[in-house]
Amino acid sequence: MGKPDAKQYSLTILVNDCIAFDAGCLGFISPLTIQERVQHVVLSHAHLDHIASLPIFLDNVFQTRSDCPIVYGSDATCHALRTHLFNDVLWPDLIRLSKEESPFLEMQTIRPGESIEIEGLSIEAVALDHAIPTLGYIISDQNSVIGICCDTQPTFEFWERLNRHSKVNAVFVESSFPNSMKSLAEKTHHLTPDDLRCELDKIEHPEAQIVAIHLKPAFYDSIVQDLETLNHPRIAVGKPNRVYSF
Ligand SMILES: [Zn+2]
Numbered sequence: 383m384g385k386p387d388a389k390q391y392s393l394t395i396l397v398n399d400c401i402a403f404d405a406g407c408l409g410f411i412s413p414l415t416i417q418e419r420v421q422h423v424v425l426s427h428a429h430l431d432h433i434a435s436l437p438i439f440l441d442n443v444f445q446t447r448s449d450c451p452i453v454y455g456s457d458a459t460c461h462a463l464r465t466h467l468f469n470d471v472l473w474p475d476l477i478r479l480s481k482e483e484s485p486f487l488e489m490q491t492i493r494p495g496e497s498i499e500i501e502g503l504s505i506e507a508v509a510l511d512h513a514i515p516t517l518g519y520i521i522s523d524q525n526s527v528i529g530i531c532c533d534t535q536p537t538f539e540f541w542e543r544l545n546r547h548s549k550v551n552a553v554f555v556e557s558s559f560p561n562s563m564k565s566l567a568e569k570t571h572h573l574t575p576d577d578l579r580c581e582l583d584k585i586e587h588p589e590a591q592i593v594a595i596h597l598k599p600a601f602y603d604s605i606v607q608d609l610e611t612l613n614h615p616r617i618a619v620g621k622p623n624r625v626y627s628f
């Protein structure tokens with residue numbers, strides 16, 4: 383408990399090596415060959431801990447491939463990237479440059495309720511309840527179904543959509559603040575371990591493994607302690623750099 387390497391400072395989840403969900407730390411993953419395999423970046427929302435390294439990643443892989451990564455996000459997320467990030471102030475306008483030079487990226491809008499097919503996976507976007515428009519994702523192939531539910535306060539539609547599947551292998555759910563910081567969790571539209579326990583009552587798949595992720599590093603030990611106090615056999619604390627197979 384509390385080991386430095388157990389803390390996650392920003393969020394990226396790689397699926398099948400070629401799809402990155404969020405780009406918090408994607409551009410900092412070493413060796414570079416891991417980044418080069420990523421063809422698709424699917425964003426939940428525009429908060430910095432989920433997009434911080436996107437410009438770095440796009441720069442890192444630009445010289446090394448003839449095609450370019452496709453970046454998916456909601457209308458709100460794409461608008462935020464255009465307005466606040468690729469604006470020739472914080473970073474060059476890679477969207478404009480991609481029309482003039484070899485493309486750095488292609489942007490694709492994904493709407494809540496929409497499903498897209500990428501690399502043999504079906505990826506369904508579901509609106510979560512966060513401070514800004516945020517999408518959770520349900521990822522499935524013929525064998526497995528997993529969910530990524532981050533960032534959100536207590537939410538409903540995500541679980542309802544998940545329950546439509548005949549089975550669910552695992553759900554990665556945020557648990558940002560300790561129970562003692564419930565008030566700040568509410569103000570910032572996040573979950574505590576107690577909230578996470580209540581969310582579990584909404585899922586009708588007793589087989590689903592619940593992986594708590596996105597624990598704020600400053601409160602990591604308290605959040606882990608709260609999660610362990612739940613003593614719930616299906617809830618595990620997510621381990622950065624770990625490979626999960628379903
Ligand atoms: Zn957020």
Ligand SMILES: [Zn+2]
Nearest residue numbers: 429431432533
């Ligand atoms: Zn976040």
